[in-house]
Amino acid sequence: MTTATSSATDDRGQLPAPVVLRASGITKAFAGHTVLRDADLELREGQVVGLVGENGAGKSTLMKVLAGVHHADAGTLEVAGEQVSFSHPVQAQHAGIATVFQEFNLLPERSVAENVWLGREPRRRGSVDVGRMQRDTQQLLDGLGVSGIRPGQRVRTLSVAEQQIVEIAKAISFDAKVISMDEPTAALADHEVELLYGIIRELTGRGVAILYVSHRLKEVFDLCDTITVLKDGEQVTTQPAAELDDASLVRLMVGRSISSFFPDRLEGTEVGEPRLELRGAGNGYVDGVGLTVRAGEIVGVAGLQGSGRTELLEAVFGVRPLTRGELLVDGEKRAVRSPRQAVRSGLAMITEDRKATGLALHQSILDNALGVVRAVFPGRTPKARREMPGLLSSMAVSARAMDQEVQFLSGGNQQKVVLARWLAARPQVVLMDEPTRGIDVGAKHGIYELMRTLAHEGVSVLMVSSELPEVIGMSDRIVVMRDGRLAGELPAGASEEQVLALATGVEEQS
Known part of the structure; x- marks a missing residue:
């Protein structure tokens, strides 16, 4: 493992910013299978740390340990130099560690203000002080430089990007010292990504540390000061972003050079008639x-x-x-x-949002893979059912069994199931x-x-x-x-x- 060491001063001879969060030797296993082994992470005030790796590398597990969702089997956590232990996400939030997960935790029929202060509503004479709650929410939004979102607006009326801002405002309301962001741009349009960039810069300018998890390498290099790479549950390296580039980072993550990232046309492929x-x-x-x-x-x-x-x-x-x-x-x-x-x-169409329009997440892999054939060519279903295990195997779909619910697969395996359901229709x-x-x-x-x-x-x-x-x-x-x-x-x-x-x-x- 290669790890960047903290020096007494930075390149300009200045003392580095104080460490807000330090995780040391974090190890976690599920059902006897170790998914994270001896991982270290350090975040400083005003710093953005990128956490990258393939699906299954251990990124989500490490994030959930920091968020109090999982309790580590080994290792220590320190916040502002004091050792802490979380058994519930609320404990992490009160310690100043907030997490914005890819799947938002918002109530669509409640207002923005009600979501931000859920369970912590300010009260006056025994009743919720709605006016103060909305004023405090507006202050949070103003501090992020956000306009166009009203504290009294129902969350279901907001765009994905606006809902993400509500999650960030909620995190700040806990006086967060660290905010972890899990694939924050996965569902955002280009102009919405720029808005998120601006919010992150605003937060780091206040001294908030950001843990940024993304598969989009451009964003990692645009935003991050240092990058930690995980592979197969182990830490590969932590290095300054300036010392890495696309090619070296891909090599660390997947063990192959970027030159082989886009495969050439297969030998014998011929372009035919329209x-x-x-x-x-x-x-x-x-x-x-x-x-x-x-x-x-x-x-x-x-x-x-x-x-x-x-x-x-x-x-x-x-x-x-x-x-x-x-x-x-x-x-x-x-x-x-x-x-x-x-x-x-x-014709077949792979839509851009596999979870919303490509899959039935609570159904099995087999049921999803046979969905198109059943709906359009029911007479072919028995044959497709017999052929499906071979098709999924040829596509290298990694799953416990064919009856496993699709929601428990990685994003890459979910996308392969989407492809399989369409390819079954030939x-x-x-x-x-x-x-x-x-x-x-x-x-x-x-x-x-x-x-x-x-x-x-x-x-x-x-x-x-x-x-x-x-x-x-x-x-x-x-x-x-x-x-x-x-x-x-x-x-x-x-x-x-x-x-x-x-x-x-x-x-x-x-």
Whole structure:
């Protein structure tokens, strides 16, 4: 294990900020299986520490030990130099350690203020002092530089980003010295990510320490002062972010170089006849789209948030049916007015939010994997049931058993189950919207290999992604959307600058 040591002074000869939280030798096992072994972590005032690693590396376990959800089997915790022990999350909160989990803990029918002060409502003459509660909440929001959220507003009316702000405000209300954030941008749009960046800078400016857990390496390097890497439950290193780069960090996390991150086309893959064609296609969201995707081809769709990327896939799949133009599959015109018609026409769609629209989380792996076949091709169900274990095995889905509930799988394995349910229907065209969102770098590589396998088998893939390296690394061609229209097309290997020029329209001003 390589660990950065604390020196008496920093590079400018100044004393380092005081240590707010120190975890030493943290070990945790479940049912005799050790999931975290001898992990150390140190957070200082005003510092952002990145915690990275593949799913199953131990990140969530370490976060939950700090949050009081789990009690460590071995090791010590110190807050401001004093040793502490938590047996309940409330104890951690009162000690100044707050956690914003990926799954928010908010009551949708309660107001913002009621959620922030839940169980701690200020009282006056035996009743809840609503006025003070709302004033105190407004003060918290003002301190974060946030406008547009009202203390009396019901949480269910807020966007995901706004709900996250409420969680952060709640954390601050405990006078938090440390705030842990678990995949805080997983469901945020690009402009909402910038808002979160600003809030984090505001918090660190006040001396709050941030533990930042994310699979998005750009954010880790943008925000973090130091980075701790976990792999297979063990600490690999803690180093200043400035001493690492994408390539070295990926190597530490997954044990392979970034050069092999995006797999090459499989030998023997041939680009064939057009599988999917759009001619002057449009509806109220996209307009005049002309596009061809051939057998064995992966076409990436890039563009800024709101450019019409997702809307293009939804139009093809019948979620928002086309009202003009033509759609052809294997050279035949198709009138796709619903997802069911799309599936019968040989199309499949991997949606960007697997938990909300891709899976039934409380059902088993097998039930989820057979869902599309049962709904659209019931006569094929017995055969699909027999073939499913082999399909899931070939996709390297890691699970205890086929009857395990999907909610207990890692993000990468959940995404593979989503793919399996569609592949069981034997589509000719697979539409993928953010296929690797919220999964770790190792699982991403597995999804990329599946995409290459599909192309090798003659399937067409149309992929939307917000991550330009992913679009560039995986696409045989790239089309760029802007304002609901195709802004242009680029060949494989195009630069990020070329993609952004089309996405923003700057080429028109040059």
